[in-house]
Amino acid sequence: MLTVAHVSDLHLGAHDPDTVRSLIADVTAARPVLTVVTGDVTMRARVREFRQARTVLDRLPQPLLVVLGNHDLPLISPLRVLWPYGRFRTWITSDLQPVVRVPGLTAVGLSSMPRWRWKDGRITRRQAARITGTFGAAAEQDLRLVALHHPPGSLAGRGRLREAVREAGVHLLVAGHTHIPDVRPEHGTVVVVAGTATSHRTRGTGQSWNLIRINSTTITVCERYATGTGWSTGRVIKVSR
Template sequence: MSDLHLGAHRQEAVDSLAADVAASAPALTVATGDITMRAREREFRQVRDLLDQLPGPVLTVTGNHDVPLLSLRRAFAPYARYQRWIDEELDPVLRIPGLTALGLQSMPPWRWKDGRVSPQQAAKVVRVLGAAPPGDVRLLALHHPPLSSPLLGRRRLLSAVRAARVDLVLAGHTHVPDVRVNGRARPVFVVAGTATSRRVRGVGCSWSLIAVDPGGVVVRERVLGNEGWHTARVVTLSAAGS
């Protein structure tokens, strides 16, 4: 899931999201940034409450809205509230049986809204995911989609993704769900829509349920309608990338 934008949210989406996610019994829940609207203290408290309701483990990363907009805090303590309420680690690593996951903090405070991946972060992709046990799903999560946003360091990131044999790259930012490959069977790039925000763009509130096995990847887009959450689209990518 991505782009919760708590502080500018649909309450019915917030109230029903955790139960819909839990019904699928996921091995891992991922939130790819913009979890708040303006990085305010009360918004982070709301996010903390929602994350505590989601089935764990939960991996989160920051987005451009999770950094204070116009204040000295952006210059001197841009991630302090995120680290207090969500996770002290900005590039978190999470390992569970069968899966190794890495999150990247792609929002430097000196960028307005577009992201950056540093050489050190690209090296961490290779070091962490490239060393995952054989057979593990190798998952990378960041806010800015590498294939469809002006991400500084995009080439170095994609090179690291290839070197580390990453299976899934998860992102958000656009508020429009998307699934694609970049000329190869893996990785599969999945962009989640906005899970709870009022700022929808052609698609209602949505999140993506992803299943991975040796035969391929299946992505089910869950959308909030008048009768609750339902699967609006299913994308199946075989191991051959078709």
């Protein structure tokens, strides 16, 4: 059994401090083999928000895979052109396309937010090739996970992403961005979208994160919701691998 914690849309700078503290405790209690954060760790890519984000990420269970979200680029600033990813690289990770390997699992992170797009994302041919190349070298029995900020349906280049995911035999694709939790199988891959973890920007669904458990036959997604005094399990969705 593998356990993966999937957190998205912290939006530090527009967050609830009590929820941040209880989120760290709840994720830690799950003892995941990997913690995946699918972007928007900050609200407006300000230095003080990245400092807060670094503190939070350091307290989450390791190893950690973090990808860039649209809110992690400066919005209206010369930095958008001159140094779009600089603060994210400085405070979060210098690798915008990270790969993490743990026993039984290989995970690939993709940066789906080009600096010239304001909100919607894009996947390039090079990124699609990175999926097939990385998993081509993975152990046959490994769970294969792809993480990015934008769900496939909102991406330019979604056709090449889906083709690469199918070719590489990806089991699990995790994303954020919409603030609305979702789980659905797509052509043999289970697509899991996380809601808002700690921000006030919840789109009416409540603050949540995903606890994902994987065995040889089933991927089980437990949506964990903030209650004001802690976290409780909401929907539990089981999908065959």
